[in-house]
Amino acid sequence: MRSLLEVDSVSKYFEGLKALDDVSFAMGMGEILGLIGPNGAGKTTLFNLITGTYPVTSGSIRYKGRDLSGFGPSKIAAMGIGRTFQIVRPFSGLTVIENVLVALGASHYPSFFASLSRFRTKAYLSEASEFLRRVGLMSYAEQKAENLPLGLKKRLEIARALALHPELVLLDEPAGGLRHEEMDQLIGLIRELNREGVAVLVIEHNMPVVMELCERIVVLDHGSKIAEGPPEDIRENPHVIDAYLGREEDA
């Protein structure tokens, strides 16, 4: 299995505050990897490092063998890493299909002249519609994104990420705030994407979802990796039970 994403002894300090400390793991093509840990463990920070929101303090992140340091977020997105957010961030004032079109334009934006061409052409609209159809939002295409309920906004974010033609998608708590049937549909959707070859790195607090979805899990606590392995091993790992489940009982 060739590595798609390699996180190599990555550390991140925020003015002396240690957010991530020497974290390493690798992801293969088409894998679903779960990223779990108590609140404040550094999961979202890791996402922000992978997407280039901030630079790593030390260590390196490689995507398809290329070191991502020095690339800005827009460049990394265009390279094929899509993401969704813990608290949804659709382009509220734009229509649903325009939300997807924004990401579809990623290949045009670096060229001044390509950026001058029209985006509402038949070809782009039908391509964007295809992504909406896959997440089941086609009937909402011309609605303002702000009018969608939370579950559909989350699907919209996934469609937007897919429009980057990604090989890796980072999902930040996709099941958070969803009702049961919505959650089941979402799991189905993620599975389907994965079958089409998209690798998924998912942060999730809902344990049944993680256990069901992921082939492998990385556990973070206080910025350090404390365990890595298949779900059944993680469930019985004493460190994880101490750090993760133990803390939840406290709270």
Add this chain to the structure above:
Amino acid sequence: MTVSITIGIYVILAISLNIITGYAGQISLGHAAFFGIGAYASGMLATRLGAPFFICLPFAIVVTGIVGAILGIPCLRVREDFLAITTMGINFVVQAVFLYVPFFGGALGISNIPLPSLNGVEMTKSVYLVMVVLFVLIAIVIDGWLTRSWTGLALASIREDETAAEMSGVNLTRFKVIAFVLGSAMAGLAGGLYAHFMSFISAQDFGFPESIVILSMVVFGGIGTLRGPIIGAIILGVAPEFFRPILDYRTLLYGAMLVVLMRFQPQGLLGIDSFIIRNVKRLWKKETVVNEISA
């Protein structure tokens, strides 16, 4: 005639500010600075070097565009309220430079800027008006093109959510600079047209109150649309002429109007989902339904 020309210039200014503030969502309280830079660039080239109008005007556009890019850089690192204050500061600095640096004529400003000539004959006011209207149309075409292009979509995504835009492949720096340059260059065009029409310009014409007047026009008409700034500039441009007595209270009135508008109709008169547009759409729908039934 004079009023129509002034309004035409205001329409260009409103359209240009709308690109920066309405489309890209970057609030600017200093747009008059770029209006002034265009006016000074064009006026000084004409009076100091005797360059013809049709060289002065492109010069004004290019200079203002370049300055827009340079002054846009400090604006890239700040957002929202901090950006408002930064752009306001830029306006004061630019105005002070015009006022205190002798090279720019100091308090005396620049005078005797010639009207443009066609075939050696000085343009009449009516010909000048036709030219201004032509430039308004060009501005409208550029605006229309922009909103239909990937660039326009990228700007809209930045306005809606910068972080999500970045994660969708939109380079924030690049597109903000494009918005600043385009908006500034267009304001520079308006400045050039203003300078040659007025023949005399001074730093006072391009102060902070002027920026607020331009912003009022954009907000009044409906920010983020093309029709909004045009209608806003026309109504607010014409109003003082019809109510001569209020001329002195113009800014006071604009200020009060902004307060009322923000409270009751923040989308502006003709903005998306504004009262008027909603009702027009409803009537339109009713009519089509009626037509369909009768057909």
